[in-house]
Amino acid sequence: MIPSTVPPKYKVFVDPERCMLCERCTTECSWGVYRRQGNKILTYPNRCGACLRCVSNCPRDAITVTLNQSCGREHPVWTPEVKQDVVTQAKSGCILLSGMGNAKEYPIYFDKIVLDACQVTNPSIDPLREPMELRTYVGKKPEKLEFEYVEEEIDGKKVKKAKLETKIAPNIKLNTPIMIGHMSYGALSLNAHKAMAKAVKECGTFMGTGEGGLHRDLYGYSDSIITQVASGRFGVNSEYLNKGAAIEIKIGQGAKPGIGGHLPGEKVSAEVSMTRMIPQGSDAISPAPHHDIYSIEDLAQLIRSLKEATRWKMPVFVKISAVHNVAAIANGIATSDADAVVIDGFKGGTGAAPKVFRDNVGIPIEVAIAAVDDRLREQGNRHKISIIASGGIRNSADVFKSIALGADAVYIGTAAMVAMGCTVCGRCYTGQCAWGIATQKPELVKRLEVDDAARRVANLIHAWTHEIQELLGAAGINSIESLRGNRDRLRGVGLSEIELNTLGIKQAGM
Amino acid sequence: MCGIIGFMSRTGRLISGDRIATALNCLKERGNGEGSGYVGYGIYPDYKDDYAIHVFLDATKDYDRIRHEVEEVLVKYGYILKDEEIPTEEGIIKQEQVSWRFFYRFDEKYIAVEEDMMVNIVMDINDRIDGAFVFSSGKNMGVFKAAAWPLEVAEYFKIDQYKGFQWLSHARYPTNTKGWWGGAHPFNLLGWSVVHNGEITSYGANKRYVESFGYKCKLLTDTEVVAYLFDLLIRKHKLPVEYAMSALAPRFWDEIESMSEEDKKIHEAIRMTYGGATMNGPFGIVVGTQEGMVFMNGEVEEGNTMVGLTDRIKLRPLVAAEKDDLLFVSSEESAIRKICPELDRVWMPDAGRMVIAKLEKKI
Ligand code: SF4
Numbered sequence: 059m060i061p062s063t064v065p066p067k068y069k070v071f072v073d074p075e076r077c078m079l080c081e082r083c084t085t086e087c088s089w090g091v092y093r094r095q096g097n098k099i100l101t102y103p104n105r106c107g108a109c110l111r112c113v114s115n116c117p118r119d120a121i122t123v124t125l126n127q128s129c130g131r132e133h134p135v136w137t138p139e140v141k142q143d144v145v146t147q148a149k150s151g152c153i154l155l156s157g158m159g160n161a162k163e164y165p166i167y168f169d170k171i172v173l174d175a176c177q178v179t180n181p182s183i184d185p186l187r188e189p190m191e192l193r194t195y196v197g198k199k200p201e202k203l204e205f206e207y208v209e210e211e212i213d214g215k216k217v218k219k220a221k222l223e224t225k226i227a228p229n230i231k232l233n234t235p236i237m238i239g240h241m242s243y244g245a246l247s248l249n250a251h252k253a254m255a256k257a258v259k260e261c262g263t264f265m266g267t268g269e270g271g272l273h274r275d276l277y278g279y280s281d282s283i284i285t286q287v288a289s290g291r292f293g294v295n296s297e298y299l300n301k302g303a304a305i306e307i308k309i310g311q312g313a314k315p316g317i318g319g320h321l322p323g324e325k326v327s328a329e330v331s332m333t334r335m336i337p338q339g340s341d342a343i344s345p346a347p348h349h350d351i352y353s354i355e356d357l358a359q360l361i362r363s364l365k366e367a368t369r370w371k372m373p374v375f376v377k378i379s380a381v382h383n384v385a386a387i388a389n390g391i392a393t394s395d396a397d398a399v400v401i402d403g404f405k406g407g408t409g410a411a412p413k414v415f416r417d418n419v420g421i422p423i424e425v426a427i428a429a430v431d432d433r434l435r436e437q438g439n440r441h442k443i444s445i446i447a448s449g450g451i452r453n454s455a456d457v458f459k460s461i462a463l464g465a466d467a468v469y470i471g472t473a474a475m476v477a478m479g480c481t482v483c484g485r486c487y488t489g490q491c492a493w494g495i496a497t498q499k500p501e502l503v504k505r506l507e508v509d510d511a512a513r514r515v516a517n518l519i520h521a522w523t524h525e526i527q528e529l530l531g532a533a534g535i536n537s538i539e540s541l542r543g544n545r546d547r548l549r550g551v552g553l554s555e556i557e558l559n560t561l562g563i564k565q566a567g568m
Numbered sequence: 569m570c571g572i573i574g575f576m577s578r579t580g581r582l583i584s585g586d587r588i589a590t591a592l593n594c595l596k597e598r599g600n601g602e603g604s605g606y607v608g609y610g611i612y613p614d615y616k617d618d619y620a621i622h623v624f625l626d627a628t629k630d631y632d633r634i635r636h637e638v639e640e641v642l643v644k645y646g647y648i649l650k651d652e653e654i655p656t657e658e659g660i661i662k663q664e665q666v667s668w669r670f671f672y673r674f675d676e677k678y679i680a681v682e683e684d685m686m687v688n689i690v691m692d693i694n695d696r697i698d699g700a701f702v703f704s705s706g707k708n709m710g711v712f713k714a715a716a717w718p719l720e721v722a723e724y725f726k727i728d729q730y731k732g733f734q735w736l737s738h739a740r741y742p743t744n745t746k747g748w749w750g751g752a753h754p755f756n757l758l759g760w761s762v763v764h765n766g767e768i769t770s771y772g773a774n775k776r777y778v779e780s781f782g783y784k785c786k787l788l789t790d791t792e793v794v795a796y797l798f799d800l801l802i803r804k805h806k807l808p809v810e811y812a813m814s815a816l817a818p819r820f821w822d823e824i825e826s827m828s829e830e831d832k833k834i835h836e837a838i839r840m841t842y843g844g845a846t847m848n849g850p851f852g853i854v855v856g857t858q859e860g861m862v863f864m865n866g867e868v869e870e871g872n873t874m875v876g877l878t879d880r881i882k883l884r885p886l887v888a889a890e891k892d893d894l895l896f897v898s899s900e901e902s903a904i905r906k907i908c909p910e911l912d913r914v915w916m917p918d919a920g921r922m923v924i925a926k927l928e929k930k931i
């Protein structure tokens with residue numbers, strides 16, 4: 059066997075002066091980095107992914123994990139990671155898997171967009187003293203309202219009264235424009251799902267089930283749940299569909315546009331197998347396309363069947379990944395009876411994706427939102443559909459900018475996981491998540507305390523909501539609908555003219 | 569900043585334009601001499617059923633050619649009954665624009681859709697013809713505006729020679745865009761004329777909203793979008809005026825929650841459907857109209873109406889007053905008292921609640 063030519067990425071050091079040999083690291087590390095030998099803790103740094111569970115749990119602060127700098131000749135092109143990937147593939151002959159979002163240094167447009175604020179002539183509004191309205195309805199809206207005038211007798215006198223004739227399609231009502239996107243039970247642990255469900259219920263918002271079905275323990279949260287129908291149809295039956303407040307058809311995902319999903323058999327525990335309706339231990343592979351959808355007409359048919367199955371009481375969303383012709387596709391979706399289009403940018407996270415996809419396929423969410431909103435307006439279709447943006451939303455400013463670019467609401471994913479303890483180590487696909495989030499191993503799952511995690515996620519949403527209110531107030535706006543598509547409140551810094559035009563914003567100073 | 573004063577005689581009494589000029593001059597300090605303007609309703613009785621189209625033509629040697637291009641658009645759909653340079657007093661202000669007016673009648677075959685046609689013509693000229701801007705396009709009414717102080721503009725356009733039953737005026741303090749003739753208020757489309765005090769922080773959202781219905785915002789000023797919103801909501805969508813106002817300055821959700829089931833349903837639907845029309849930021853607006861307006865009780869008002877409205881937390885002032893047949897709306901009481909010292913009633917309309925004055929009979 060050829061020995062590995064690439065040194066480990068991380069260096070793991072246990073300070074013998076501090077270590078008291080409690081062996082906690084040996085149990086906390088689910089990757090097997092630590093082993094006790096005699097009076098020493100041995101380390102196997104090539105197994106380490108820097109999830110930092112050990113560091114956080116060592117009672118003596120004895121552990122340090124650092125990037126391994128002493129890794130041979132430096133080369134700007136043949137970086138250690140590039141070499142590591144070649145070596146791994148040379149050994150296995152397999153596709154490289156990875157977890158979490160795009161790990162390459164593409165420009166983050168959010169960080170090159172600044173927000174505007176009011177001064178003197180357009181006074182800012184104080185959110186502590188004035189109402190700041192973030193309530194958002196996601197779903198189809200009519201183009202206009204129609205009234206009929208009926209004569210009524212009031213106190214013996216005949217008077218005409220305006221009555222609303224237009225019937226509004228079912229929408230979901232959000233107290234804040236932040237929802238948690240679809241991460242399946244299977245990819246995530248049941249405790250993680252329960253924590254998120256509790257949090258969104260408290261915040262008056264929603265979470266997606268992902269393509270893994272809905273565990274019975276979450277049936278009580280159905281008013282805050284958006285169920286998903288993906289190409290594998292895992293867990294989909296009429297009971298499941300009716301246990302949510304909205305349905306989402308997943309066509310694509312930002313982390314892996316153009317391919318299906320893969321839940322490794324190791325993660326398919328007995329509970330997951332029941333919920334997904336697949337045999338225990340079997341790989342759950344959802345196909346790249348839906349085999350009944352090859353056109354917008356086919357999509358429309360599925361949308362209508364789902365509406366039929368739920369007595370037309372729920373909005374149906376369609377999620378696509380952000381790709382270069384996303385605007386045309388979204389416009390097609392708008393004409394297909396869908397109530398919202400979810401656009402997932404290429405910085406979106408994932409439990410498992412081929413690394414080559416995660417890092418190279420798709421386009422940034424910022425430009426996708428701008429393009430979709432523009433096209434829908436040009437075609438007079440914007441009111442037919444809501445826009446939900448996801449994939450790389452990291453903070454309240456990203457939410458604000460997404461809405462100003464044209465979205466109605468956003469989905470967060472990674473941010474909610476980080477709130478629960480995830481350190482973005484990127485090895486969710488192994489099923490070994492030491493934090494109990496992306497795993498099904500009972501001993502690891504129980505590490506995630508549901509109430510505590512729920513509190514953190516709810517706190518995060520509350521905190522961002524407050525920040526959005528403050529930002530709105532500073533922009534002199536007291537209702538979120540006046541921010542939607544209000545690109546006038548954004549300015550670009552350090553962007554080329556073509557980038558500014560694509561985003562539809564002006565240069566700072568103009 | 570910015571000063572607004574408007575009044576209307578409910579009986580249709582014709583009042584000389586010098587009254588409005590005197591009143592506006594009182595609000596001079598709310599402007600900076602970079603924009604003042606007037607609109608009078610009822611000023612062209614000889615052509616009362618025809619459109620009076622006021623156009624700014626760039627005051628360059630090309631102005632004849634530009635005017636010709638405008639004429640070409642007009643004659644495609646109807647007849648120019650008369651056209652002339654709007655009479656002005658020379659030497660008052662530097663003439664940046666030549667103001668021209670056309671009295672215009674549509675060809676028979678377009679009568680049923682003439683308002684839509686007129687909107688298209690205005691959008692087309694403003695969008696396509698470099699150096700020409702239609703700044704007034706209603707019937708029996710006209711806008712007069714320029715980048716100067718209130719009295720200068722009044723003298724320049726000889727406002728005292730016009731008589732109208734409704735006048736609105738505006739002294740501008742531009743904060744967002746440079747002061748230029750086209751940017752002065754009132755903004756007009758068909759019978760809608762808007763004067764506005766404030767800055768619409770939702771401009772970007774409102775602009776994109778009206779643009780998706782085919783309006784083209786070319787005048788770089790937030791007030792333009794308000795004129796188009798009125799046209800869209802009231803003329804095109806036929807919303808009862810009370811509900812249209814509710815779309816522009818919606819009831820707070822808290823308020824909506826405490827309404828009767830029926831009203832709740834309506835106001836929720838208004839916010840959901842017309843979110844893009846919601847105006848935010850400080851505003852006090854007064855809108856003059858000659859459109860047929862539907863009221864909540866289903867009555868269609870054919871004649872002129874004047875509407876005043878502030879933003880829903882009242883960041884800009886608005887005061888209303890009555891005297892006999894007259895209704896006044898202004899940003900300051902002093903401007904009203906200047907021309908009508910004795911008033912029957914003076915009040916401050918609540919935040920986001922409108923004031924409406926209607927003509928008693930159609931003129
Ligand atoms: S957890 Fe810390 S103290 Fe305990 S054995 Fe590991 S390194 Fe030593």
Ligand code: SF4
Pocket residue numbers: 109157158475479480481482483484485486487490491492493494495496
């Ligand atoms: S969920 Fe767990 S495995 Fe995945 S990135 Fe976060 S910490 Fe690592």
